[in-house]
Amino acid sequence: MPDLAPLWLSLALAGVTTVVLLILGTPLAWWLAHTSSRIRPVIEAVTALPLVLPPTVLGFYFLIILGPGTTIGNFWVQVTGDALTFSFSGLVVASVVYSLPFMVQPLQSAFESMGRAPLEAAATLRASPLDAFFSVAVPLSRHGFVTAAVLTFAHTIGEFGVVLMVGGNIPGKTRVISIAIYEHVETLNYAAAHWLSAVLLVFAFTVLFLVYALKRRLAIRVG
Amino acid sequence: MTKLTSRLCCLLCVLSQNVNAEEALIAVATNFFNSAKQIESSFERSTQHQVTLVSGSTGKLYAQIRHGAPFDAFLAADQERPRLLEGSPFGVGNSRFTFAIGQLALASARPEHIKADAQESLRQRPNGPFAVANPALAPYGAASREALQSLQQWSALEGDIVLGESVGQTFAMVATGNVQFGIVALSQAMNPVHSNAVSYVRISTLLHESIRQDAVLLSHGKDNLAAREFLKFLRAEVTQALLLDSGYGVE
Numbered sequence: 001m002p003d004l005a006p007l008w009l010s011l012a013l014a015g016v017t018t019v020v021l022l023i024l025g026t027p028l029a030w031w032l033a034h035t036s037s038r039i040r041p042v043i044e045a046v047t048a049l050p051l052v053l054p055p056t057v058l059g060f061y062f063l064i065i066l067g068p069g070t071t072i073g074n075f076w077v078q079v080t081g082d083a084l085t086f087s088f089s090g091l092v093v094a095s096v097v098y099s100l101p102f103m104v105q106p107l108q109s110a111f112e113s114m115g116r117a118p119l120e121a122a123a124t125l126r127a128s129p130l131d132a133f134f135s136v137a138v139p140l141s142r143h144g145f146v147t148a149a150v151l152t153f154a155h156t157i158g159e160f161g162v163v164l165m166v167g168g169n170i171p172g173k174t175r176v177i178s179i180a181i182y183e184h185v186e187t188l189n190y191a192a193a194h195w196l197s198a199v200l201l202v203f204a205f206t207v208l209f210l211v212y213a214l215k216r217r218l219a220i221r222v223g
Numbered sequence: 224m225t226k227l228t229s230r231l232c233c234l235l236c237v238l239s240q241n242v243n244a245e246e247a248l249i250a251v252a253t254n255f256f257n258s259a260k261q262i263e264s265s266f267e268r269s270t271q272h273q274v275t276l277v278s279g280s281t282g283k284l285y286a287q288i289r290h291g292a293p294f295d296a297f298l299a300a301d302q303e304r305p306r307l308l309e310g311s312p313f314g315v316g317n318s319r320f321t322f323a324i325g326q327l328a329l330a331s332a333r334p335e336h337i338k339a340d341a342q343e344s345l346r347q348r349p350n351g352p353f354a355v356a357n358p359a360l361a362p363y364g365a366a367s368r369e370a371l372q373s374l375q376q377w378s379a380l381e382g383d384i385v386l387g388e389s390v391g392q393t394f395a396m397v398a399t400g401n402v403q404f405g406i407v408a409l410s411q412a413m414n415p416v417h418s419n420a421v422s423y424v425r426i427s428t429l430l431h432e433s434i435r436q437d438a439v440l441l442s443h444g445k446d447n448l449a450a451r452e453f454l455k456f457l458r459a460e461v462t463q464a465l466l467l468d469s470g471y472g473v474e
Contacts, residue, residue: 056283063290073291086292168292169277170248183278186391187256188398188411 005172006180007199013088013176014156017095021103021152024096029107030133047105050098059165062094066166086168091176094166095156102151110144111137146215150208157204244271247449248293250284251276252300254363254390254408255323255436258469259298266456272449280389282360288313288441295444296454298322298436301362305439318440322457324472325363325434326409327370327426332400334422341426345376353383354396354405362434363390367406369431397421410470428472
């Protein structure tokens with residue numbers, strides 16, 4: 001059996017990224033779904049941009065933007081004492097940007113398809129906007145939340161080019177499973193590559209299967 | 224009493240050794256990673272130091288070093304990147320040296336395709352794709368093209384050539400039988416794990432510019448004893464013998 005540390009690291013990265021994106025992506029998707037602002041298409045386009053650049057190129061720009069010599073990188077060093085690049089935190093920042101469209105787009109369409117009527121009904125019952133959001137909008141868009149979270153999680157697990165560049169393949173710190181597999185292939189260690197890939201596929205299938213199975217049960221019970 | 228004294232001595236010994244023991248993070252070009260791992264284990268057996276190896280392509284590792292990667296030393300696949308680092312704030316001046324010289328092999332998954340020498344094998348080659356590492360990206364690729372040009376086979380092959388992103392990818396194309404022929408690193412072809420999958424014949428080093436692989440101490444590891452000792456160990460006789468056995472040339 002190969003060393004499984006990269007698998008746990010990938011899971012941690014995908015978990016943290018999904019949580020961060022749920023917190024950041026939800027208000028953004030909400031705003032995009034309800035605003036009539038003229039800059040909305042601009043923000044929508046920016047949100048989709050991480051899909052355009054090849055991941056290694058995107059990773060290269062993260063190196064430039066987050067490096068210790070830059071404003072962001074320097075700020076991070078001042079606050080935490082550690083460099084942002086070649087660290088787990090750096091991987092999280094890069095993954096949040098890289099997976100942003102996978103969180104925002106399903107949420108936005110869920111919010112849009114819900115429409116304004118349920119919220120207006122809640123408002124007539126004197127629900128505050130925040131209350132209406134959590135007790136009306138969130139339950140009504142739960143499928144959107146599940147889809148967005150699953151896509152974000154899976155996309156981050158499979159992430160490769162960006163983390164290879166920003167993370168630097170450091171064992172125990174930034175060597176996630178996709179990089180470990182790539183390294184086994186590139187160093188001709190095919191047997192270890194097969195093992196890790198099999199572990200990853202079985203694990204990913206199990207998680208996705210459980211999520212989709214639960215989603216269906218959720219729908220039957222509530223709907 | 225004497226027993227106690229000797230135990231104390233032992234303890235002191237261990238403690239003092241641990242005080243001197245350091246850890247280094249060493250960036251290694253992927254093509255050298257397997258050899259580097261062997262060197263690492265014999266290095267760690269003979270010293271108190273610990274090194275962690277990080278593999279990547281020479282170009283990516285170079286970009287990472289220039290953007291603050293915490294590597295203490297760099298074992299590249301070429302001379303250019305260590306030279307650039309040596310002349311920059313990221314490398315330590317006068318620390319660069321050639322630790323290995325790469326060699327090429329013509330390889331195939333089918334033993335009957337490999338004749339007595341490379342020239343003969345190329346002349347009798349079957350039609351079909353021919354794998355070479357991308358000359359623009361991989362030093363082994365540039366040397367492969369030179370060798371084929373010296374053998375006056377490059378133009379005949381040109382339409383059949385498929386490019387691997389690295390010499391590792393090129394080897395995979397050959398070892399999986401997806402291409403009949405390819406030019407790979409001799410060290411890959413000689414790797415005992417793949418002796419059943421691949422047959423090969425050496426390509427003379429006279430046919431191409433030598434693939435000199437340089438190492439350089441990085442500013443991050445300037446005062447790191449483990450990194451300095453590891454670089455010294457690369458030049459030790461025992462290491463050079465190991466490299467010769469694994470398909471590299473040495474100075």
